[in-house]
Amino acid sequence: MADVIALFLDTLSFTLTLLLVTLGLVVIFGMMNVINMAHGEFFLLGAYVVVVVTGAGGSFWLALVLAPLVLAFIGFALEWLVIRHIYHRFIDTILATWGISIALKQAITIMFGPGLQSVPNPLPGTIDLAGIEYPLYRLFIMAMGLLLAAGTYLVFFRTPIGLTARGVIANRAMSASLGINTRRLDWATFAFGAALAGFAGAVMAPIMSVDPQMGVGFLVPSFLAVLVGGVNSLVGALLGSALIGGTSTGLSAYLSQADTQILVFLLAMMVIRFFPNGLTGGKR
Amino acid sequence: MWFAHGRLLTVLAWVALFILPLVLSDWNAALFAQYVTYGIFALSLALIWGGAGILSFGQAIFFGLGACSMALVTLGKLPLLGDSAWVGLLLALIIPTLAAAVLGWILFQGRALAGAQLGIVTLCAAFVAEIAARRWDFVGGFNGLFGIPPMTGLDGDILSGFATSYVVLGAALLSYLIALAVLRSPLGTVLAAIRNNESRTAHFGYDVRLYKIFVFALSGALAGLAGALFALQFGFVSPTLIGFGLSTEALIWVAVGGRGVLMAAFLGALIVRSSESVLSSALDQYWLLALGIVFVATVVFAPQGLLGNVLRLPSPRRFATPKKLEEKSRSVGQVEPDAK
Amino acid sequence: MESLQSRRTSDASRDPTSAVDAGNTVEQAIRMYAMTAQRAENNESRQPPALEVVGVSKSFGGLVVLDGLTFELERGAMTCILGPNGCGKTTLFNLITGALPPDDGEIRIRGVSVGGLPPHLISRKGVVRKFQVPGIYPELTVAENLEVPLVAGGPGNGPIRLLFGGAGAKANAERRNELLELCGLSRKFDTPVANLAHGERQRLEIAMLLARDSDLLLLDEPTAGMSAAETRAVAELVVRLRDEHGKAVLVIEHDMAFVRELGCPIIVMVRGRVIASGSYQTVSRDPAVIASYLGKAR
Incomplete structure (x- = not known):
C-alpha cells in the first residue's frame, strides 16, 4: 500500500512539473503558432538561475522568484530579436528556435562547464504520509505545480486578459481586426511561456542533476x-x-x-497515429 | 541567364572537388573524404526537405542504421552474410530503406501530420532510437562497435587517404546524380507540388502518401550509404550516430548551404564541417555557440541558404517551349479575334 | 471562328434544350443535333449520369451542414448551385472529391459509388475541382504547374513511372504547349508564378483544370474577383467545355450575371437542402428563393 501511495505521489509530482513545462509550450504554440524548440533550454536556464543565486549565497526562495523573471526577460529579448521576423514562416520557427537552443546550451556550457551542478535542497527532511516517509520538498513541488497550473487556468479562463488571449488563440486575424494589439500579446506570451518553463526548472533543480543536457530530458516528454x-x-x-x-x-x-522512455514514446506514437490532432482534437 | 551560372558553377565545383585530393596531403585527403561523406548525408536530407518539404529531425537514424549494418557485417557478427564490405554496403542500403519505408508508412498516414508535428515526432524518434541502440548489446551497447576493418584496394592493402577520397567522391557524385535525376523528373515536380500544397496535389489524383514514402525511403538509402562509408573510414560506430545530434547538425548544414538546391546543401556540409575543424581549435567551445547563432541568422535572414541562389540550376529542358508557338495569339481571358 | 459561334450560342439560346438557333451556320446546327442525339442516346442506353448525389448528409459537431441532399448531373450537362454563404456548397464539393466522408447517403460518379474514398482515388474516376482559394503552386514555374495535373491523368501516376518521365512524355509536352498558348503564357513558361499578374494566375488555374482532362468539372466560385469582361470570357469557356468537349460541369456561384450567362439549370441550396431547381427564369420567380435571397432576384 505504501508503495502505491509513493508511486502515486511520484506520478503527481512528475506530472505537475511536466505540466508546467507543457503549459508554456502550449501557450506559445496556441497563441503564436510557434513551436519553441528552445523550451527545454528555458527550463535549463531556470535551474541555472538557482545555481547562480544559491552559489552566491542567496536563498533558494529568492532564486525561485528570480528565475521566472529572468526567463521572462530572456523570452522577451528572443521574441524581439528573432521570433517576430519569422511568424509567417511556420516551419522556420522550429529551426530558428532549435538554433537558439543550441546557442543557449552552449552558452551555459561555456559559463558553467559541462559538469553537474548541485543545488541544496531547501526543504530537506521527510513527512509522514499515510504510513510512508515522503520527502517534504517533493510535496512542495507538487503544491507549486498545482498552484501555478491553477493560476494559469484562472488567468486564462476567468480574467478579461485571459479571454482576450483565448480569442487570439481561436482567431488571430479577427482579434487583430478587433483592435487587439497582437504584437504586444506576442512578446508577452513568449515571455510568459518562458517564465513558466524557467520556474519549472528552478523548482526541479534541487532534486535533479543540473547539467547542460537536462533540457532535452524534459523537452521530449513535454513535446x-x-x-x-x-x-x-x-x-x-x-x-x-x-x-x-x-x-x-x-x-x-x-x-x-x-x-520506459522507449515504451512511452511508442505508446505516444500510437495515440498520435489515431488522433493526429491530439486527444482533444486540437479545438479550443 | 542568371541561372545559367548555376550549371557552370556546379560543374566547376565538382571538378574542383575531384582535383582537390591531388593537392592535399594524405592525411588531409582522408579528412576531406570524411567531409564528403557528410556531404552525402546532407544530400539525403536536402532530397526530402528541399524536394518534398519533409522536415525530419531524425535523418541520422538511417545514417546510423547504415553504419551499423556495415559494421555488423565486416566484423563478422552476421555469419550468414560473410564479412565482405560489399555485402555490408548492400545491407547498409537495404536496411535503412526498409526502415524509412516503415517509418514513412507510419508517419504519413491518413490526415497526415502537419510539418511541424512531423518534425517533433522525428525528433522524439531519434531520441528514442539512440536510447534503444545504447541498450542493445548486439550492436555494441553503450560503447558501440569498433575495430571495423577499413577499405582495402584490389591488392589487399589498406586504401590510402588519397584513394579513399576518390572512392567517396565517386559515391558522392553518384548520389548527387541520382537525387538530381529524381528532382528534375516529373516525379520531382510532383514532390514540389506536394511541398507547396499537399491537398491540391491529392485532388489531382496523386497518391501523396506513396510519393512521400518513396522519397523518404530513397533518402534513407542515401543516408545509409553515407553511414556505411563513415563506418569504413572511422572504424567505429557509436549509438550517438543514430540520435538527434547528428540529425540536427545535418539540418544546419543544409539550411546554411541551401535547402532548395542539392549542390548548395552538399557544399554546405563540406563548408560547415571544414570550418569547424579550423575554427574550433581557434574558438574552442565558442565555435558551437557561433554556429548556433549563424544558423539562426541564416534561417531568419537567408532562408534559401547562403549558396542557394548561386548554384540554382536552370529549368529542365523538357519545359522549353518552341519559339514559334509564342507567336500565336489565341488565349483565354482576352477578347478573341473574329476572323480565323 | 469557333469563338464567334460559341458567343452566338450563349446569346441565342438561354434554354439549352432548345435546338433552334437564330441565324446559325450549318455546322452549328449539326452540332446541336449531335448533342441532342447524344442525350437521347444516353437516355436510351441508360448511361449513368456524370454525378449522382443521393440523400447526402453531413454534420460537424452539432451543426447540420448537409441534410439529405439529392440531385443529378447528366453527362455533358451543366448545373449551377446557388445559395447563401454557409449553406453547405463547399462542403458538398468536399464530399464529392473525398476531402471529407459523408455521414449518410451516396455519391456516385458515372455510376460508381465514391463515398469514403480518398481524394486521389476519386480524382482518378474523372473529377477535377477548382477550389475557392487559388490552387496554383506558389513556388513552381508556370510550366511546372501545368505538368502536375497533366501527368496525373496518365494510365499510371505512381512515383516510379514519373521518375522515368511518365506515360507519353512527348504528347504531354505538346499538350503543355497547347495549354500555355491557350492561357497566353507561352513566353512565361519559366516564370515562377509569384511573378504573375492576378489575371494571368486565373488563366493558369483554368489551364491546369483543362490539363487534368476530366469529364466532371467542379468549379467553386470560378469568377471570384474577376472583372465583367473576364467573367464573360470564363462563361464562354465553360460553355465551350460542355459543348465541344462534352464535360459535365457543376458550378458554385454567387455572381448572378455569370449564372445567367451560362444559361444552365440552377439548383438553389439553403441550409443543406435543395429548395428550388430549374432554369434561371423559374428559379428567380420561386417564392422560396426570393424569401431567402430577399431581393437578389433580378
Whole structure:
C-alpha cells in the first residue's frame, strides 16, 4: 500500500512539473503558432538561475522568484530579436528556435562547464504520509505545480486578459481586426511561456542533476504530452501531461529508465497515429 | 541567364572537388573524404526537405542504421552474410530503406501530420532510437562497435587517404546524380507540388502518401550509404550516430548551404564541417555557440541558404517551349479575334 | 471562328434544350443535333449520369451542414448551385472529391459509388475541382504547374513511372504547349508564378483544370474577383467545355450575371437542402428563393 501511495505521489509530482513545462509550450504554440524548440533550454536556464543565486549565497526562495523573471526577460529579448521576423514562416520557427537552443546550451556550457551542478535542497527532511516517509520538498513541488497550473487556468479562463488571449488563440486575424494589439500579446506570451518553463526548472533543480543536457530530458516528454493532448488546447496540456507523466512514472517502477522512455514514446506514437490532432482534437 | 551560372558553377565545383585530393596531403585527403561523406548525408536530407518539404529531425537514424549494418557485417557478427564490405554496403542500403519505408508508412498516414508535428515526432524518434541502440548489446551497447576493418584496394592493402577520397567522391557524385535525376523528373515536380500544397496535389489524383514514402525511403538509402562509408573510414560506430545530434547538425548544414538546391546543401556540409575543424581549435567551445547563432541568422535572414541562389540550376529542358508557338495569339481571358 | 459561334450560342439560346438557333451556320446546327442525339442516346442506353448525389448528409459537431441532399448531373450537362454563404456548397464539393466522408447517403460518379474514398482515388474516376482559394503552386514555374495535373491523368501516376518521365512524355509536352498558348503564357513558361499578374494566375488555374482532362468539372466560385469582361470570357469557356468537349460541369456561384450567362439549370441550396431547381427564369420567380435571397432576384 505504501508503495502505491509513493508511486502515486511520484506520478503527481512528475506530472505537475511536466505540466508546467507543457503549459508554456502550449501557450506559445496556441497563441503564436510557434513551436519553441528552445523550451527545454528555458527550463535549463531556470535551474541555472538557482545555481547562480544559491552559489552566491542567496536563498533558494529568492532564486525561485528570480528565475521566472529572468526567463521572462530572456523570452522577451528572443521574441524581439528573432521570433517576430519569422511568424509567417511556420516551419522556420522550429529551426530558428532549435538554433537558439543550441546557442543557449552552449552558452551555459561555456559559463558553467559541462559538469553537474548541485543545488541544496531547501526543504530537506521527510513527512509522514499515510504510513510512508515522503520527502517534504517533493510535496512542495507538487503544491507549486498545482498552484501555478491553477493560476494559469484562472488567468486564462476567468480574467478579461485571459479571454482576450483565448480569442487570439481561436482567431488571430479577427482579434487583430478587433483592435487587439497582437504584437504586444506576442512578446508577452513568449515571455510568459518562458517564465513558466524557467520556474519549472528552478523548482526541479534541487532534486535533479543540473547539467547542460537536462533540457532535452524534459523537452521530449513535454513535446509528447503536447502531441498527445492536442497542440492548441490548454486542457490538452493537462491531459497530455497526465498521460505521459503517469505512464512514465508507472512504467519506471517496473522497467529501467531507458525501456520506459522507449515504451512511452511508442505508446505516444500510437495515440498520435489515431488522433493526429491530439486527444482533444486540437479545438479550443 | 542568371541561372545559367548555376550549371557552370556546379560543374566547376565538382571538378574542383575531384582535383582537390591531388593537392592535399594524405592525411588531409582522408579528412576531406570524411567531409564528403557528410556531404552525402546532407544530400539525403536536402532530397526530402528541399524536394518534398519533409522536415525530419531524425535523418541520422538511417545514417546510423547504415553504419551499423556495415559494421555488423565486416566484423563478422552476421555469419550468414560473410564479412565482405560489399555485402555490408548492400545491407547498409537495404536496411535503412526498409526502415524509412516503415517509418514513412507510419508517419504519413491518413490526415497526415502537419510539418511541424512531423518534425517533433522525428525528433522524439531519434531520441528514442539512440536510447534503444545504447541498450542493445548486439550492436555494441553503450560503447558501440569498433575495430571495423577499413577499405582495402584490389591488392589487399589498406586504401590510402588519397584513394579513399576518390572512392567517396565517386559515391558522392553518384548520389548527387541520382537525387538530381529524381528532382528534375516529373516525379520531382510532383514532390514540389506536394511541398507547396499537399491537398491540391491529392485532388489531382496523386497518391501523396506513396510519393512521400518513396522519397523518404530513397533518402534513407542515401543516408545509409553515407553511414556505411563513415563506418569504413572511422572504424567505429557509436549509438550517438543514430540520435538527434547528428540529425540536427545535418539540418544546419543544409539550411546554411541551401535547402532548395542539392549542390548548395552538399557544399554546405563540406563548408560547415571544414570550418569547424579550423575554427574550433581557434574558438574552442565558442565555435558551437557561433554556429548556433549563424544558423539562426541564416534561417531568419537567408532562408534559401547562403549558396542557394548561386548554384540554382536552370529549368529542365523538357519545359522549353518552341519559339514559334509564342507567336500565336489565341488565349483565354482576352477578347478573341473574329476572323480565323 | 469557333469563338464567334460559341458567343452566338450563349446569346441565342438561354434554354439549352432548345435546338433552334437564330441565324446559325450549318455546322452549328449539326452540332446541336449531335448533342441532342447524344442525350437521347444516353437516355436510351441508360448511361449513368456524370454525378449522382443521393440523400447526402453531413454534420460537424452539432451543426447540420448537409441534410439529405439529392440531385443529378447528366453527362455533358451543366448545373449551377446557388445559395447563401454557409449553406453547405463547399462542403458538398468536399464530399464529392473525398476531402471529407459523408455521414449518410451516396455519391456516385458515372455510376460508381465514391463515398469514403480518398481524394486521389476519386480524382482518378474523372473529377477535377477548382477550389475557392487559388490552387496554383506558389513556388513552381508556370510550366511546372501545368505538368502536375497533366501527368496525373496518365494510365499510371505512381512515383516510379514519373521518375522515368511518365506515360507519353512527348504528347504531354505538346499538350503543355497547347495549354500555355491557350492561357497566353507561352513566353512565361519559366516564370515562377509569384511573378504573375492576378489575371494571368486565373488563366493558369483554368489551364491546369483543362490539363487534368476530366469529364466532371467542379468549379467553386470560378469568377471570384474577376472583372465583367473576364467573367464573360470564363462563361464562354465553360460553355465551350460542355459543348465541344462534352464535360459535365457543376458550378458554385454567387455572381448572378455569370449564372445567367451560362444559361444552365440552377439548383438553389439553403441550409443543406435543395429548395428550388430549374432554369434561371423559374428559379428567380420561386417564392422560396426570393424569401431567402430577399431581393437578389433580378
